[in-house]
Amino acid sequence: MNPWMTYLIWPLIKFSIAFIAVQALVAAMNWIERRLLGFFQARLGPNRVGPWGLGQIIADPIKFLLKEDFVPARAEKVAYYLGPILPLLPSFIVFCLIPFGPPPTFAVTNNINVGLLLIFALTSTAVYGIILGGWASNNKFSLMGGLRSAAQMVSYEVPLGLSIVGVLMLTQSLELEEIVRYQEMNSWNVFPQLVACFIFIVAMNAENNRTPFDLPEAESELVAGFHTEYSAMKFAFYMLGEYSLMIVNSCLAVTLFFGGWSLGMGGIGFTTEVMQKMGWVGGLIGTGIFVTKMMLFLFMYIWFRATFPRFRFDQLMDLGWKFLIPLALANIFVTGIVLLAFPSRLYGDTVIAVGEIMLTVIGMIVIALTLVLLFKPKRPKVINASRVSEA
Amino acid sequence: MQVEYPKPKWTDKFLLLDMFEGLKTTFRELFRPKVTIRYPEERLEPADRFRGMFRFSYDRCIACKLCALACPIDIIYIDVHDETIEQEGKKKKVKVLDRYDIDVKRCMFCALCEEACPTKPKSIWLTTKTYELATYDRNDLYFNMQELEYWDDRPRYTGLPEEEEKPRIADERRMLGE
Numbered sequence: 001m002n003p004w005m006t007y008l009i010w011p012l013i014k015f016s017i018a019f020i021a022v023q024a025l026v027a028a029m030n031w032i033e034r035r036l037l038g039f040f041q042a043r044l045g046p047n048r049v050g051p052w053g054l055g056q057i058i059a060d061p062i063k064f065l066l067k068e069d070f071v072p073a074r075a076e077k078v079a080y081y082l083g084p085i086l087p088l089l090p091s092f093i094v095f096c097l098i099p100f101g102p103p104p105t106f107a108v109t110n111n112i113n114v115g116l117l118l119i120f121a122l123t124s125t126a127v128y129g130i131i132l133g134g135w136a137s138n139n140k141f142s143l144m145g146g147l148r149s150a151a152q153m154v155s156y157e158v159p160l161g162l163s164i165v166g167v168l169m170l171t172q173s174l175e176l177e178e179i180v181r182y183q184e185m186n187s188w189n190v191f192p193q194l195v196a197c198f199i200f201i202v203a204m205n206a207e208n209n210r211t212p213f214d215l216p217e218a219e220s221e222l223v224a225g226f227h228t229e230y231s232a233m234k235f236a237f238y239m240l241g242e243y244s245l246m247i248v249n250s251c252l253a254v255t256l257f258f259g260g261w262s263l264g265m266g267g268i269g270f271t272t273e274v275m276q277k278m279g280w281v282g283g284l285i286g287t288g289i290f291v292t293k294m295m296l297f298l299f300m301y302i303w304f305r306a307t308f309p310r311f312r313f314d315q316l317m318d319l320g321w322k323f324l325i326p327l328a329l330a331n332i333f334v335t336g337i338v339l340l341a342f343p344s345r346l347y348g349d350t351v352i353a354v355g356e357i358m359l360t361v362i363g364m365i366v367i368a369l370t371l372v373l374l375f376k377p378k379r380p381k382v383i384n385a386s387r388v389s390e391a
Numbered sequence: 392m393q394v395e396y397p398k399p400k401w402t403d404k405f406l407l408l409d410m411f412e413g414l415k416t417t418f419r420e421l422f423r424p425k426v427t428i429r430y431p432e433e434r435l436e437p438a439d440r441f442r443g444m445f446r447f448s449y450d451r452c453i454a455c456k457l458c459a460l461a462c463p464i465d466i467i468y469i470d471v472h473d474e475t476i477e478q479e480g481k482k483k484k485v486k487v488l489d490r491y492d493i494d495v496k497r498c499m500f501c502a503l504c505e506e507a508c509p510t511k512p513k514s515i516w517l518t519t520k521t522y523e524l525a526t527y528d529r530n531d532l533y534f535n536m537q538e539l540e541y542w543d544d545r546p547r548y549t550g551l552p553e554e555e556e557k558p559r560i561a562d563e564r565r566m567l568g569e
């Protein structure tokens with residue numbers, strides 16, 4: 001094929017499709033989140049504009065466009081304008097790197113063999129927008145929000161980075177496609193890397209400034225934190241950045257821990273080979289599976305927001321430095337020991353990865369135990385049936 | 392009744408059961424019926440004791456002015472004149488209402504006027520269960536005698552187009568979350 005086609009035109013087309021789809025999803029997320037939060041809190045959420053309130057998706061951007069664009073008098077102009085744009089850029093670029101479906105059709109760019117490193121390098125720059133915006137607004141609340149954000153990002157970047165080391169040790173690759181292939185051939189990384197998955201999800205919530213880690217905007221203490229002084233479209237850009245980053249992080253979690261576009265483990269089920277045999281239909285199905293998993297993660301974000309109260313700042317730091325980082329290090333250590341002590345063996349004709357199977361089984365047992373204990377009815381013991389409780 | 396829940400074991404702490412318990416609770420909430428009343432389309436029937444807009448009955452009123460006296464903020468304006476009428480051959484002096492106005496925008500719906508009214512049934516009463524009194528002009532809330540009796544005909548803002556069917560009463564059981 002013409003190299004121009006391969007390296008410029010096709011990626012551009014694919015990127016535009018992915019970009020538009022993601023932007024539509026971001027706009028829809030605003031409505032989905034408010035509606036779901038409403039349902040979580042025994043109310044209905046926005047339901048007046050159009051059927052089921054769907055018109056809200058269009059009404060909100062229009063409102064943002066029509067509002068007065070206010071710039072504080074003594075704001076640092078350049079930084080103030082840069083602030084909302086900076087968090088957007090990395091997430092747009094990252095969408096090119098994420099494999100939305102099985103290789104030949106649905107990855108936007110050709111495979112990048114350090115894809116994961118690149119993604120992490122890009123997403124961690126998103127915080128600059130928040131710090132800049134907070135500092136440039138010439139407002140003490142914004143500044144506090146920005147500074148908190150900086151501290152939080154630094155603390156949670158570490159466990160986030162450490163948590164994927166275990167995954168890398170298993171898959172022995174930084175290529176996202178390779179990681180997905182490994183998962184469909186062996187098992188989804190949630191099971192052997194349960195702890196890493198947990199750390200990843202917590203840290204990714206914190207990275208994203210979402211409740212329970214939304215200290216940078218902490219509306220009960222800091223008015224609105226870093227975006228106190230932002231209005232109209234600039235504020236919308238911050239929202240856009242936040243939701244884009246949410247989607248990016250969900251995509252990453254799906255790719256790293258939940259088998260990407262595949263639906264199967266141990267080489268059986270709906271794997272890449274099956275999809276590739278089906279041609280572009282298979283590709284579409286793979287993308288559908290990926291998007292479904294991603295939506296589940298977005299739901300999880302909202303679910304967390306509806307469930308957990310916000311951390312205090314020192315609790316946040318404690319959780320990051322005293323709990324997650326040691327846990328991530330321990331996870332790396334244990335994974336390494338197991339992989340070294342039980343290397344893959346040849347039984348007859350088949351290679352059995354003993355260590356990985358052990359980790360998988362342990363992970364599955366822990367998940368099963370949690371579920372059993374969670375759904376076991378807890379019967380309260382009656383101590384004194386006659387007396388009215390003092391409480 | 393005094394009850395004691397089993398103490399969390401170390402396994403519970405290790406598996407972060409508290410956290411998942413919270414998630415389970417909120418997830419259950421997601422499917423509960425919602426308490427919201429979608430106001431203009433459905434609305435709640437107020438309780439029987441509810442004090443809403445008053446209604447006045449010219450036929451029952453004996454023009455005694457007791458309600459105007461009872462009103463703590465003096466927003467009931469009554470003018471009367473005496474008239475002599477022939478009834479069963481006897482001459483009888485009756486009071487006739489010239490003016491009976493209530494400045495409803497200042498009313499606090501204390502129902503003292505209803506309480507003071509000596510006629511039976513009351514000539515002025517607040518149990519009409521009507522609470523949609525919003526108007527576009529504050530002067531529209533000054534009601535005279537005719538309007539007080541026939542305010543049903545007054546154009547009022549209900550938040551709905553005219554031809555909309557009668558709003559249904561919200562299911563009260565749903566409110567209680569049953």
Ligand code: SF4
Pocket residue numbers: 461462463464465466467493497498499500501502503504505
């Ligand atoms: S209900 Fe209104 S009119 Fe009647 S006494 Fe109270 S304030 Fe006066």
Ligand code: SF4
Pocket residue numbers: 451452453454455456457458459507508509510513514515
């Ligand atoms: S107290 Fe009753 S009867 Fe007397 S003037 Fe008022 S409304 Fe009429």
